[in-house]
Amino acid sequence: MPELPEVETIKNDLEPNVTGCTIKSVTLLWERMLLQPSKDEFERVIKNQKIIGMDRRGKYLIFKLESGYNLIMHMRMSGSLMLGKGNPPPHTRAVIHLDDGTEIHFNDPRKFGKMQLVKDCECVLGKLGVEPLSDEFTVKAFARLLDNRKTAIKGILLNQCLIAGIGNMYADEALFASKIHPERPAASLTEGEKIALHKAIRDVLWSGIKNKGASVSNYFRPDGDSGAAQKQFKVAHCKDKPCPVCRTPLQRIRVHQRGTYFCPNCQK
DNA sequence: CCCGGAACCTGAAGGC
DNA sequence: TGCCTTCAGGTTCCGG
Numbered sequence: 001m002p003e004l005p006e007v008e009t010i011k012n013d014l015e016p017n018v019t020g021c022t023i024k025s026v027t028l029l030w031e032r033m034l035l036q037p038s039k040d041e042f043e044r045v046i047k048n049q050k051i052i053g054m055d056r057r058g059k060y061l062i063f064k065l066e067s068g069y070n071l072i073m074h075m076r077m078s079g080s081l082m083l084g085k086g087n088p089p090p091h092t093r094a095v096i097h098l099d100d101g102t103e104i105h106f107n108d109p110r111k112f113g114k115m116q117l118v119k120d121c122e123c124v125l126g127k128l129g130v131e132p133l134s135d136e137f138t139v140k141a142f143a144r145l146l147d148n149r150k151t152a153i154k155g156i157l158l159n160q161c162l163i164a165g166i167g168n169m170y171a172d173e174a175l176f177a178s179k180i181h182p183e184r185p186a187a188s189l190t191e192g193e194k195i196a197l198h199k200a201i202r203d204v205l206w207s208g209i210k211n212k213g214a215s216v217s218n219y220f221r222p223d224g225d226s227g228a229a230q231k232q233f234k235v236a237h238c239k240d241k242p243c244p245v246c247r248t249p250l251q252r253i254r255v256h257q258r259g260t261y262f263c264p265n266c267q268k
Numbered sequence: 269c270c271c272g273g274a275a276c277c278t279g280a281a282g283g284c
Numbered sequence: 285t286g287c288c289t290t291c292a293g294g295t296t297c298c299g300g
Contacts, residue, residue, distance in 0.1 A: 001292085001293060001294075002294095003294095032276095059294080074294080074295085075294090076276095076293085076294050076295070077277085077278095077292080077293055077294060077295095078277090078278080078279090078292095078293090091278090108277095109277085109278055109279065110276085110277045110278050110279080110292095110293095111276080111277050111278075112276065112277065112278095112293090112294070112295080114295090150270090151270080151271085155271095158294090160294085160295080167293080167294070168292095168293060168294085256271095256272090257272080257273075257293085258292095258293065258294095259291085259292070259293075
């Protein structure tokens with residue numbers, strides 16, 4: 001389930017391989033993954049578009065095109081991008097044919113992933129909150145997001161309108177690292193806890209990027225490699241294991257309809 | 269405003 | 285062994 005570090009890794013892996021290439025055509029094998037424009041217009045406009053670079057915003061991946069158009073993708077739960085040549089694997093939902101003969105395969109077993117072609121990125125990305133690895137994400141800016149909110153702190157971390165890019169795994173890891181219970185009302189965090197959680201968010205995301213993303217379930221890098229970030233996880237997907245700090249069995253509860261792993265002893 | 273729940277989907281895992 | 289149910293989680297939408 002690609003979150004910020006996984007999408008950043010896809011971007012970093014793909015960008016040197018596709019920048020400067022021209023898209024000959026795109027084959028849609030699952031039409032409903034295209035949000036806009038219509039299939040006919042999409043296929044007409046995408047033809048012979050030169051890729052001048054890539055970008056990431058939150059969990060969105062952006063191919064910047066010379067004409068000013070942007071091809072924006074979201075992997076949702078099970079999407080991944082693979083560089084290949086012919087014979088797309090099962091569950092391939094779209095194939096981008098490049099002029100050098102390589103293909104980008106959008107693989108997505110659960111068909112939740114989305115793609116759209118727009119001139120103005122803001123219409124898609126405008127609602128997103130602050131980039132957690134940017135300079136704008138200061139302790140002060142983070143603290144302001146928690147003011148007067150009774151919602152569980154984990155819900156704040158997962159709200160893309162507030163902070164863009166954190167998903168279920170990295171939210172659990174950040175809360176464990178800062179010793180905060182996932183169900184604590186956001187406004188109840190002390191100044192010290194806000195500072196610790198702010199640092200933990202940046203630490204776990206940077207660590208995820210350094211390890212080329214976490215390969216749990218369906219995530220693979222465009223060259224087919226796995227990431228290694230899941231090996232660093234202290235709690236996420238560690239059901240029935242003891243806490244690495246105090247050996248108390250980790251618990252799994254539901255917070256905001258999400259499976260949430262935490263240590264009932266360390267996280268208050 | 270804020271929350272809970274359903275929908276979108278399929279494959280994997282668990283129960284009997 | 286095999287069928288059936290449940291679960292997984294990112295986002296959007298709908299109802300209370």
